[in-house]
Amino acid sequence: MRLAFTKMHGCGNNYIYFNCFDQTIPEPEALSIRLSEPHFGIGGDGIILISPSDKADAQMRIFNADGSEGKMCGNGIRCVGKYLYDNGMVGERTTVTIDTLSGVKTLELFTENGKMVTARVDMGVAILAPRNIPAAFDGEHVIDAPLVVDEKVYHITCVSMGNPHCVVFTDEKVATLDLARIGPKFEHNPLFPERVNTEFVNVNPDGSLQMRVWERGSGETWACGTGACAVGVAAVLNGHAQKNQDITVHLRGGDLTIRYTDETVFMTGAATTVFEGEIEL
The missing domain is CATH 3.10.310.10 (Diaminopimelate Epimerase; Chain A, domain 1)
Structure with a gap:
C-alpha cells in the first residue's frame, strides 16, 4: 500500500498530513508512532488526517507521536486550512470551517499569489473550571x-x-x-x-x-x-x-x-x- 502525504508545519510544530478524501488510512494510532520516528519514519510530532465532514468544510483528526489522539491542535488547524485552500478544495473562499474533537472552528485565511500564508483561528472559549x-x-x-x-x-x-x-x-x-x-x-x-x-x-x-x-x-x-x-x-x-x-x-x-x-x-x-x-x- 502506498500513501500520499504532505509534510507541513506551523511555527515548527510539524505533522504529516493525509488527505482522507482520496484515501483510507489504516490503524492511524500505530501509523503515527511509526511515521513520527525521525530515523526510521518521516519524522514529526504526529499525523493529521483531513477527512470529509457533514458539518464543516473538513474534519481534522490528530494523532500524537505516541499514538494517542488529541482533541485539538492550533498549529495543525492552520495547516489544514492551508491544505484545503492551496489545493482548491474550498474554492476561493477565505473563511473555512474545520470539524475537530473540540468542536467546529472557523478560520480566516490571508492569502498571497493564490496560496494561504497566515490564518486567524477562532479557538473558542477558554475553559477555566x-x-x-x-x-x-x-x-x-x-x-x-x-x-x-x-x-x-x-x-x-x-x-x-x-x-x-x-x-x-x-x-x-x-x-x-x-x-x-x-x-x-x-x-x-x-x-x-x-x-x-x-x-x-x-x-x-x-x-x-x-x-x-x-x-x-x-x-x-x-x-x-x-x-x-x-x-x-x-x-x-x-x-x-x-x-x-x-x-x-x-x-x-x-x-x-x-x-x-x-x-x-x-x-x-x-x-x-x-x-x-x-x-x-
Whole structure:
C-alpha cells in the first residue's frame, strides 16, 4: 500500500498530513508512532488526517507521536486550512470551517499569489473550571496556585483550549530549563487525570511572552497553538496582559499572536508546506 502525504508545519510544530478524501488510512494510532520516528519514519510530532465532514468544510483528526489522539491542535488547524485552500478544495473562499474533537472552528485565511500564508483561528472559549480541564483542584479556577513538582514549588494557572494546559510563569530563563526532565513530571502528575500540556513562560520587558512547551504524547515541540492561547489567557488572568489586545507569544519555531476577549480566543500565525511525497507500508 502506498500513501500520499504532505509534510507541513506551523511555527515548527510539524505533522504529516493525509488527505482522507482520496484515501483510507489504516490503524492511524500505530501509523503515527511509526511515521513520527525521525530515523526510521518521516519524522514529526504526529499525523493529521483531513477527512470529509457533514458539518464543516473538513474534519481534522490528530494523532500524537505516541499514538494517542488529541482533541485539538492550533498549529495543525492552520495547516489544514492551508491544505484545503492551496489545493482548491474550498474554492476561493477565505473563511473555512474545520470539524475537530473540540468542536467546529472557523478560520480566516490571508492569502498571497493564490496560496494561504497566515490564518486567524477562532479557538473558542477558554475553559477555566478545573473539572472541565480536567484538573483535580477545588474551586472555580486555578490561577497562580502553588504546586510542588520534584520538591520544588511552581505557581500554575490551568486552562483548557480543547486540550488541558498548565501554565507556569517563571523568572528562570525558559531557554535553559531542563524540559526533558521537568516536563514528564507535570504531564503525568496525578492531579491531571488525562495528562497535561505544560508551558513555561517568561514575561519580557516589552510585554511579549517567551514560551517553551512540553506536550502530552509528543514531548517538547517547537510550538503549540492551543498552548500559546492558554498562555495568553493565563497572562491576562495573572495581570501580565490585557483583554482585547494582541499578545505576542515567542515560541521556539516562531511567533503567534493571541487575543483574549470575553467571547473567545483568537490565534493568528503562519502555516508552511515543507514537501509532499508517498510512503509504502
